[in-house]
Amino acid sequence: xxxxxxxxxxxxxxxxxxxxxxxxxxxxxxxxxxxxxxxxxxxxxxxxxxxxxxxxxxxxxxxxxxxxxxxxxxxxxxxxxxxxxxxxxxxxxxxxxxxxxxxxxxxxxxxxxxxxxxxxxxxxxxxxxxxxxxxxxxxxxxxxxxxxxxxxxxxxxxxxxxxxxxxxxxxxxxxxxxxxxxxxxxxxxxxxxxxxxxxxxxxxxxxxxxxxxxxxxxxxxxxxxxxxxxxxxxxxxxxxxxxxxxxxxxxxxxxxxxxxxxxxxxxxxxxxxxxxxxxxxxxxxxxxxxxxxxxxxxxxxxxxxxxxxxxxxxxxxxxxxxxxxxxxxxxxxxxxxxxxxxxxxxxxxxxxxxxxxxxxxxxxxxxxxxxxxxxxxxxxxxxxxxxxxxxxxxxxxxxxxxxxxxxxxxxxxxxxxxxx
Numbered sequence: 001x002x003x004x005x006x007x008x009x010x011x012x013x014x015x016x017x018x019x020x021x022x023x024x025x026x027x028x029x030x031x032x033x034x035x036x037x038x039x040x041x042x043x044x045x046x047x048x049x050x051x052x053x054x055x056x057x058x059x060x061x062x063x064x065x066x067x068x069x070x071x072x073x074x075x076x077x078x079x080x081x082x083x084x085x086x087x088x089x090x091x092x093x094x095x096x097x098x099x100x101x102x103x104x105x106x107x108x109x110x111x112x113x114x115x116x117x118x119x120x121x122x123x124x125x126x127x128x129x130x131x132x133x134x135x136x137x138x139x140x141x142x143x144x145x146x147x148x149x150x151x152x153x154x155x156x157x158x159x160x161x162x163x164x165x166x167x168x169x170x171x172x173x174x175x176x177x178x179x180x181x182x183x184x185x186x187x188x189x190x191x192x193x194x195x196x197x198x199x200x201x202x203x204x205x206x207x208x209x210x211x212x213x214x215x216x217x218x219x220x221x222x223x224x225x226x227x228x229x230x231x232x233x234x235x236x237x238x239x240x241x242x243x244x245x246x247x248x249x250x251x252x253x254x255x256x257x258x259x260x261x262x263x264x265x266x267x268x269x270x271x272x273x274x275x276x277x278x279x280x281x282x283x284x285x286x287x288x289x290x291x292x293x294x295x296x297x298x299x300x301x302x303x304x305x306x307x308x309x310x311x312x313x314x315x316x317x318x319x320x321x322x323x324x325x326x327x328x329x330x331x332x333x334x335x336x337x338x339x340x341x342x343x344x345x346x347x348x349x350x351x352x353x354x355x356x357x358x359x360x361x362x363x364x365x366x367x368x369x370x371x372x373x374x375x376x377x378x379x380x381x382x383x384x385x386x387x388x389x390x391x392x393x394x395x396x397x398x399x400x401x402x403x404x405x406x407x408x409x410x411x412x413x414x415x416x417x418x419x420x
Contacts (some may be wrong), residue, residue: 089147094127097147101154105162107209108202114162117145121163127157136161138168152217155206156199163198167191172296176267181335183289188267190314192252194297196223197247197306200230204241206337229253244306251298251306255320264323268331269307289315324354 089097102125105111118125126139126409134145134157144159145154154168167173173191200218204227205216218227233246240246291311298307306315314320323329 030063052160088129089127094147097151097154098125098127098145100151101145104151104155104206104211104214105159105202107211107413108159108205110198110205110301111159111162111202114159117169117301118162118165121165121169133157134161134179136164136168138173141186150217153212156203156217159202160195160199163195166198166301167194167297170296170299172293174293179289181271181332184267184271185264185323185332186289186315187293189255189260189263189320190294190297192263193251194307196226196254197250199223200226200250201241201247203227204230204234225257226250226253233356242303244300244304247298247306248310260324264332268335271335272331291315 067258102115105115122141124142126144127141128144129148131144131146132150133149134143134154136143143165144160145158145161147154149157174187176188176191178184180188200223203218205214206212215227218224229249229252230246233249235238237245294311294314295305295308298305300306323332
């Protein structure tokens with residue numbers, strides 16, 4: 001969040017930059033002689049002196065003071081009061097807005113197919129202020145849209161979530177954390193790129209239907225480079241819309257941009273914060289990404305699958321799967337190391353238990369004290385006088401005799417008496 005003023009006037013304006021902290025680049029000392037000639041350095045030095053003189057002149061100027069101080073306070077108070085105003089729509093207004101959005105999407109052939117599939121599976125589309133923008137809830141079977149946005153943005157976001165629902169019904173909306181870490185990067189990228197392809201195509205079809213506001217919103221958004229890639233192919237040959245060439249151009253442009261770095265950062269953070277045990281504790285994760293899964297992402301309600309011919313290339317080409325950001329690569333290496341270490345540790349524990357169980361079992365079986373007592377005699381009793389009654393000792397019903405195996409002899413001496 002950055003707060004600033006214009007010409008020293010109130011109220012203070014605040015701008016939300018993002019939810020990520022700002023970082024400074026490492027300073028690299030570069031010799032000036034390597035970049036500029038001496039003549040150019042003289043010109044730059046002259047311009048720097050001129051700028052310093054202008055800055056010193058601005059510092060000498062007195063600070064701007066509003067002519068009417070009470071007017072400045074009044075404007076500040078009005079701006080503060082506007083923060084407490086409830087701008088939320090009523091229930092009836094939300095329903096009318098949702099109808100407008102659905103009517104606009106009905107003009108697109110692709111979006112209409114998505115809506116038919118959603119209606120077939122009883123998916124509810126509702127306005128809700130509990131979410132930031134738009135969200136497809138698989139458990140409740142609903143798509144939620146924030147009503148406090150412009151209609152064009154709601155159209156684009158709803159088309160994206162409808163495509164996500166289409167992925168779900170095609171069996172390709174799989175949690176990337178269910179795969180090995182390096183494969184999870186590719187799956188997450190492909191899923192996000194496919195959503196953008198659907199949004200661009202829907203906006204183009206609405207433009208052909210005469211609704212240009214949505215396409216203009218795309219051109220004035222961070223997706224402008226992707227929209228130009230699609231428009232170039234569709235303008236040169238309209239058949240590329242259905243045969244998948246235009247969609248493939250958007251898919252490839254997405255991977256060549258910096259969007260890979262952003263998505264990699266999100267999925268790696270999800271891996272590190274995984275509390276369900278998908279990454280470090282799951283032993284049923286998929287080892288490889290199949291070509292059928294990549295091809296399934298490119299399936300369309302009509303027309304040609306735009307990824308089926310490129311599935312093998314996507315799996316093998318480093319452009320699609322390589323982690324190009326160094327910090328993301330370091331975190332990914334750490335995750336792979338931790339996962340491999342845990343798997344190796346569990347494997348060693350299992351092998352150790354299996355190898356020692358039989359040995360311990362046999363030793364206990366052979367050296368059991370009960371078996372020793374049953375088979376071996378502990379002692380023999382020798383009688384010194386013949387007239388004494390024969391002494392016998394029974395152990396579990398067995399009599400001791402001189403023929404039995406013995407390990408010691410015990411002499412039984414009775415007290416002698418003169419009466420005998």
